Amino acid sequence: MGRFLGGRTGHLAMVVGSRSYRGHEEREMGFRSVLNEEFPNLTVSSAVEINDEPDVSYIETMKALHNEPELLGIYCVGAGHSGVARAIREARPNRKPVFICHDLTKDTRGHLVDDLLDVVIDQNARLIAEQSVIRLLGSIASSAPYLTRKFIEPRLIFRENVPVQ
Template structure:
């Protein structure tokens, strides 16, 4: 499918298109979705699940099965529901595909977790027959680029899942997108007061508390310094992790003093330089908590300085790299949020929203502590 000119013109952006099963030509997809082609405007008066069920004379569960291409519905009933949907102006019949376009706006760079998340989004989209996914990634943590991408998606998509900075510029662009009729879901890191349909991710404050708790229990009665390596505190999730970490150390382990170098902006090379400096300045450093994507640099510095076995290291997200660090004894624990579950839930919740459902789940993803002894088979 051709990338809209408004997207391809954006600097440093990568746009990926992942249609579901049985992809149809570009025009049919846009016609089925009611999205804007040149000279056309987006439909925002989407039929609700209850309205379709009432007019079709079937249950909401039956309508849900039809819209999600699930089994258990007779063919004549399925056709009747699709006919009602078409008569109401909804997607699902127009071009016969029943697919909705949704877009993901994700950070770029060397973040292994984000790369894994993007792969899981691709796989989930490929396994479904009702969604067409576009992924947009950026190399820099810049509110202007995120806002420009969101603004460019007005009229081009039915829903957007976003890992975005909690900044005024991004918040306003999210509000404009929602006002245009596009449903927005926040992913991994929430954004405050924007009217999103759901948040898919862990409780980041609880994750920060867990990191502090683990360090305190690994080092019972210890007194000394603990390093806090911040990724990018413009992400609300990172800010919440820091809050939780600081709070539990102050509450439960007051003899541990936090030292915090400047945030590394999700750059492993910056993390490497900062941790090398910390280990030189504080030879008795007890532990390191890395909030974001700097784990690779932290591990490299610890190994080079000969401190891999003497400093407790806690980080986030089970990837190929962190799995290896656990097995080598460089990392002591990984706080994981399960990229596969997040990809699945984000697509499912966003599709429910664009179809007019009102009971969108709001539960957070379960946090898992992973050690060398309980690494799951799937990374």
Template structure:
């Protein structure tokens, strides 16, 4: 079966960029914005661009299609559903991988460990967003002993033989949130509250640590009065936020470490405190865009799921090939306000 050979000019015309930009993207060179890179790769994949028997957009042995499995928590977390979609999309954009995405119960370490053990003989590489728990760590070690590389996404896991972590620096993200809330409140004293999905996620724990540390260093006038774990559930976050606002009518700020922004926003709006309580959270989604525009949220600390998915698949594919070179920096933190919301 013959393969239609597109040209650089074909890709450039379809993507609306120059041929020089296409060349930089397809050969993985620096100097191209992430949104442009994603558009070029998408067009190149759709046109089936081949050169010398290889898909230049993602370099790899075309005869060796590698099966990769990604385990992502289910539930109402909009960002994680976006990430799962972006991971699945990589199979269409690339010709050297087959990607299977498993949506699992997010706060059940035993269920996650059981799924990891279950795919041990059917996969070449595993990526996961997982709880830092003994049964999960042991399952990862078992995969490593079997020669299957494991990569962590969004939240790292300590003391395991993983090949890479793909995600933002969560401690730095917590510090950014603390700095923003401290600057926005600008009061002699004030109360702030924290919401987390679960501190069993190392990423959530690191965000809390970063937040508390910068408050201790630069904003000692602010006191953390409560921390609530809501398991990234919107209804649970709504109930907890509603009760919190009733207990603390003078609450000055809220930092939501995980998901559940919809529930917190709803409680603030119902209490008539959407404009008087500073609210900072994570991940730019259709919901947080709306809250930024309405003024219910003051800032969103974002990580790009498309970049994360591409990096994860690429790093895991390279690890399967035996590439032991150290990986560079992971995903950048982006702070989004109402005035700089990027295109969807």
């Protein structure tokens, strides 16, 4: 987010699926930590928990865009991306905020193509599931004490590199 904004100073909004999900909590903490350390010119002025409800993320994003017409960016931690995209489309701010979310899906792919979304942090859930099954089956079939582990790196997906379906 900070790199996208190129040294600008201002406010960001965060849409958190649920802080009861450890992954969402860790994403929020990591985001805030990097902002504090590397981009002190950016502050999170709005962080709402939406319980992964797109209609709630829509309402909260509309509020944020109305309350802060110069909002620089929105980070969606959970599954509220469709509500955020809908709000950006309908509100038509003078300058579209940078919008970052997680997981490449049919919807996020469309938001990238429509230029509503700037980056998808994709953790490749399908590959993670496949590797889990392979490890499980491998542990049953093998007498080796430890099976090799493959690290699955997250991918950054932009409009320019959206993989084909």
